[in-house]
Amino acid sequence: MKNLYIFISCFVLGLIGAAQTVQLNSFASGFSSPVEIAHAGDSRLFVVEKSGIIKILNSDGSVNPNPFLNISGLVGSGGERGLLGLAFAPDYATSGRFYVNYTDNSSTDQPNTVISKYTVSANPNVADTSGEIILTYQQPYSNHNGGKLAFGNDGFLYIAVGDGGSGGDPQNRAQNTNSLFGKLLRIDVSGATYSIPSNNPFSSSADGPNDPRPEIYAIGLRNPWKFSFDSTTNDLWIADVGQNAYEEINKVIGSGNPGDNYGWRCYEGTHTYNTSTNCPSGGLNSTVAPVAEYPHVGSGCSGSITGGYVYRGSNFPNFSGKYFFADYCTQNIGILTENGSNWDLVFQTPNITKGWTTLGEDVNGELYIAGGSSVYKISDANLDISENETFSFKMYPNPTKNIVNLDLSGIQNKVISINIYNIQGRKILGIAPTQQKITLNIQNYGGGLYFMEVRFDDSSKTIKKLTIN
CATH class of the missing domain: 2.60.40.1930 (Macroglobulin (MG2) domain)
Structure with missing residues (x-):
């Protein structure tokens, strides 16, 4: 008893000055290409598999034997294509509405991205498989599909759309406002059909073939593989995968300003990429500057950011207010800590390394990360005294x-x-x-x-x- 008391006392006092270390604890396994983790306002997590299946992961780490939704017959999966996004409506508890983002199986080269609405059945653990298509657009290439969906504090649905793919955005779609590609879209899905929020930057557009698309909220994105809203401040965080030199993280107050330009393809992070045509007249100063960026090191798969969340849970006080993300290539976990008007970036190699494909947040603000076929809980190793267990309970x-x-x-x-x-x-x-x-x-x-x-x-x-x- 005395030894344990001394151990715990030293352990607690040591937290004050201990270096922050990420510890990953195995939570569940047996998934096939998990690409998204979401919650519906209760204790369950919903794990999205790229092939078109959504599974329920319970708070005890068990996985329901029957999927919540299986639309694999509609989904074209492979490479960067598949079922990529899931968002539950703010009124899900009463309406049962949720939305998915997937690439269909019409083509392997130029599939359609489909945003569809589904509803839960009388069984809260099973969805009705009859969906309603809300929005579609044909992908010019097979990559850079974006895919993340999330509801903002304003109640509108935000949709991350990549630049259309290939490499270097050859048609400069990200800066072209008559194209949906390379954008963050925002639509109102509270009615029978979607409508355009009145303060979208092009809400009054005639929406002709050469007119700006009214669904656009922000422009200049390459492949925003995950964005999130801080559950406390409602600030928007966007992680944008770079071309071949830099990965970047963007943060704006609230959801930012309608018409915000994040710079691509003119700029990769804060660095000039291709300013030959259709770039903002004010140059880099006319774009939203990233709060952090980091360079690729080495050759091959040397950088591909997977965006995450600001930690707002209660289990790990050292993590409070920090933004957690990961890198698919380096397999590191990154942490941004606010320092006055700046954000300090550190990377840590966790105790488990994978090609990280998504992070997730539960209803209590605790964070999870998925890679390979498993989901892990993110914890503070300074509070995790079971990391070297020989026998587990x-x-x-x-x-x-x-x-x-x-x-x-x-x-x-x-x-x-x-x-x-x-x-x-x-x-x-x-x-x-x-x-x-x-x-x-x-x-x-x-x-x-x-x-x-x-x-x-x-x-x-x-x-x-x-x-x-």
Whole structure:
């Protein structure tokens, strides 16, 4: 007890000056090319597979056996094509509306991007497969499809559209306002058909073949592979994949100004790329400057940003207000920390490395990341004292309020005791288990950080952090 008390006390005091380190904890596996993680305002996560399937991932790490939605028969998947985006309407709890973004199977070279509306069925874990197409546009090439969908604080649906593909935006579509490519679109989907918000920059356009497209909200994007809204400030963050030299991260207050120009193809980050035609008259100063950029190093796959989220959870105070993202090529995780009017960028190589394809945020603001076939929880290693466990037990839900479940079936050694300690190191519960699956009543404990200790017959032990709301 004394040793544990000293360990926890030193551990807690050490948090004040400890270097921030990202720790990834395995949460669920068995997915096929996960490209998006979203929540619908409850404890579930919805994992989007590129082939056209959406699966429900529960808060205990289990995956429902039946998919939430399967539209694989409509989706053309391969390379950068597939089911790429998912967004639940702000009134999903009552309307059951959600929206998806996918490339169809009409062509492998020039497929259509389709934005469709679906609704949940009487079963909250299964969607109605009868969708309604909202918007389509034909891709000129097979790459740079963007695909992210998200609702802003204004209630409108934002759609990330890549520049059409190939390389270098050969037709300069990103700066051409009569093209949807290389843009952030914004539409109102609250009615039977979509409408144009009145303060979109080209809302009054006649929408002829040579007129600006009224759906456009911002221009000058290359391949915005993920954007998000800060769940506290509602500020917009866009990660834009670079051509061959720089990756960039953009942030604007709120959703920015209608008509914002993020610079591509004239500029790659803050660097001139191709200013031969149709670039802003004020040059780089007329564009939205990225809050951060980083160069490619080496040859081959040396940089491809996967945008993320500002951490607004409660489990890891050191992370609060920081923007987390990843890189598919380098397999690093990046963190932006506000420093006055600037943002400081650091990269960390996590304990697990993958080609990271998406980050996700749950209803509580905790962050997740997907790569390969697995989803991982992002945590602060300074608070994760179970990272070197030899034997693992499952503990869920966590965070929790009234009960916590323990599953000891994955442990080979004999368990002789289970103990809970508070942050001061005082043992507040101790039991000798007789079963492999145990439910503990903790409703009389105060909210805060606790430690669940499992001791084995060989004098070893393993500890996990427990958060009680």
